[in-house]
Amino acid sequence: MSLADAERNNGAVEQCLDELDDLIDGLQRYPPAILAVALLEAKICSREEVRDFVRELERDALQYDAD
Numbered sequence: 513m514s515l516a517d518a519e520r521n522n523g524a525v526e527q528c529l530d531e532l533d534d535l536i537d538g539l540q541r542y543p544p545a546i547l548a549v550a551l552l553e554a555k556i557c558s559r560e561e562v563r564d565f566v567r568e569l570e571r572d573a574l575q576y577d578a579d
Contacts (some may be wrong), residue, residue, distance in 0.1 A: 544569050 551557040
């Protein structure tokens with residue numbers, strides 16, 4: 513789908529965004545470690561990608577604590 517097609521289907525794009533928001537909201541109840549293991553088990557991410565994800569979470573947490 514091109515960008516022009518997506519713009520013509522703006523209602524579908526909005527619906528997709530709403531569903532993604534709902535999905536993310538549902539996943540927020542899980543601790544990051546559980547999400548990381550699930551990503552590995554489902555073979556969605558490699559170990560390196562999960563390590564990067566966890567490191568980024570740690571950086572964000574440390575930055576949040578500093579503010």
